[in-house]
Each structure stands twice: as structure tokens, then as C-alpha cells.
Amino acid sequence: MPAIRLETKRVEKPWGRHDLWPGFDDVPEGGDPVGEIWFQAPKGVGEDDPDLLIKYLFTSEKLSVQVHPDDADAQKRGYERGKSEAWQILAAEPHATIAIGTRWPMTHDELRASSLDGSIEDKLDWKAVKADQFWYSPAGTVHAIGPGLVLVEIQQNVDLTYRLYDYGRPRELHLDDGVAVADPVPYVAPFQPRDIEPGRRLLAAECAFVTERWTSARSGTLAATHERPVWLVPLKGEGVLDGQPIGPGGVWLADSAVPFEVKPGIDLLVAYPGGAPNEALLG
Numbered sequence: 001m002p003a004i005r006l007e008t009k010r011v012e013k014p015w016g017r018h019d020l021w022p023g024f025d026d027v028p029e030g031g032d033p034v035g036e037i038w039f040q041a042p043k044g045v046g047e048d049d050p051d052l053l054i055k056y057l058f059t060s061e062k063l064s065v066q067v068h069p070d071d072a073d074a075q076k077r078g079y080e081r082g083k084s085e086a087w088q089i090l091a092a093e094p095h096a097t098i099a100i101g102t103r104w105p106m107t108h109d110e111l112r113a114s115s116l117d118g119s120i121e122d123k124l125d126w127k128a129v130k131a132d133q134f135w136y137s138p139a140g141t142v143h144a145i146g147p148g149l150v151l152v153e154i155q156q157n158v159d160l161t162y163r164l165y166d167y168g169r170p171r172e173l174h175l176d177d178g179v180a181v182a183d184p185v186p187y188v189a190p191f192q193p194r195d196i197e198p199g200r201r202l203l204a205a206e207c208a209f210v211t212e213r214w215t216s217a218r219s220g221t222l223a224a225t226h227e228r229p230v231w232l233v234p235l236k237g238e239g240v241l242d243g244q245p246i247g248p249g250g251v252w253l254a255d256s257a258v259p260f261e262v263k264p265g266i267d268l269l270v271a272y273p274g275g276a277p278n279e280a281l282l283g
Helices: 071-076 108-117 175-181
Strands: 003-005 007-017 034-040 052-059 065-067 085-092 097-102 124-128 134-137 143-145 149-156 162-165 194-197 200-204 209-214 220-223 230-236 239-241 244-246 252-254 257-262 267-273
Touching (some): 003 244, 052 267, 065 175, 085 200, 085 209, 097 134, 108 175, 134 200, 149 267, 162 175
Antiparallel strands (some): 007 034, 065 143, 065 162, 085 134, 200 209, 209 267, 220 257, 230 267, 239 244, 239 257
């Protein structure tokens, strides 16, 4: 598999929206709101269980307060990997927020009690967010996403979410598992972004996966490999990957070296598994 465009899966959610984002069709009048769009390889093509999963999220209400296990805790429960995730904010209404970490260190007993009585909502660190911000949420971080947001979520590919609190909605909570894997402390960003070269910014590294943002018109060879495949998420502008035009609304996956041509105005996220950044990724 040199490079493929991933297929989209629209996921309806009560907290979703009818107006989505350029590159996606809005929900027709009377249709159920869409909360997520997933990007997956076509059946029989590429990896059956890729390391990463890319989603777009569209929120009109608060999402549940939740936490995910790290690799070690997930593997104890029979999963291949844990779930760290990152969010690239594309659009934010005034006063939009995300909760990431707690306002002060809490014990696991305090976290459980606060989740049961609902006071956890006020003990989270709700941060004002705006377009173009990037947040990396390591496994174990107690978090929630607020309303009025459009964002790209990059995550380790596992369906493993423990809900601690859901604002009274009639959905299952996972207090035993969630409290056990949570690290209920104030959030500290695990990585400080830096430029690798002009127009190529390293957003997260030395974590479960690497995320970069490319904004320069530089072409070359994308040095993807089977061991470290590369996901490309165009936000603006156009380019050509392995002979295929790329642009907003799509996600492409490459697992071998392929030619990559960009045009002025390109703006895209680049993600790949493993902690160390590959500074020679674009040759």
C-alpha cells in the first residue's frame, strides 16, 4: 500500500451538530446531528488495526467527563494499546472550553465521590479555547470537551473510554475502571512545540505519537514506512500525494516512501506513531 485516501464514517450523536465544516456535507433538515466523522482504511486495504485513528468532532453540548488508560493498563484488560489523544481546534464559538486535568490534585477516593455527586464538573480545569490551538491529552488525564467546537482528534486507535460523569444522561458510567486508571492532577503539557524548519512545526513528540503541522510550500519524498505509517490531514490548500490530489475533508495514509507535492497555501496535520520525531520525514 503506497498511499490511500481513508473512507469516512459519519457517527450521529445527540451532542453533535447539523452544520459541519468545509469539505463535509451538512446534515439535511430533520436529520440527526453528526458528532464525529471517522477516517478508516477500506476493507481489505492497508492495516487491519492501525496505530492511530483520526476523527473530526462537532459539538453542541458538553461531552462526558472521561478518562482513558495507558498502554500498560489497557493491556492488562486485554487491549492492544491505551488511548492518548490530541485535539487541533479548527473553530470555537465565544466562551468555548475544554476541561483538561483537575484544578488541584485529588485522591482516587475524592475523584470517585465527586463523580458520583456531580461536583467533578466544578473541579475540572475548564480552559478557554480558540481556533488554531493544539492540546495533547496523555492517557490518564481526566477531561471533557465543551460545546461550540469543531476539532480534529488524533488518538491511539482503541475503543476504550471510561465515563466518570455524564451530566445526568442515562448512559453507563465506568467508575471502577476510570478511577483506577485516572491521574487526577492539574494538567501540564508534556511537550513544548518547536519548529523543525520554517513552515514545519512539531506539536507533540516524546509521547504515544508524533504530531506536526506543515504550512510551507515544500515538496519532496514523504519517508513513511510500514513500521511508522504517516497520516496526513489537510486543513487548507491542496497538494499531491503519490499522484493523488489531497485537500480538506479527507485524510490520507502512507506506509512507504511516496512523492509529495504541495502548493502555496497548504496547511496540514501530519501524525505518526512512536515518540521520537522523524526530522527526515520529508526528504
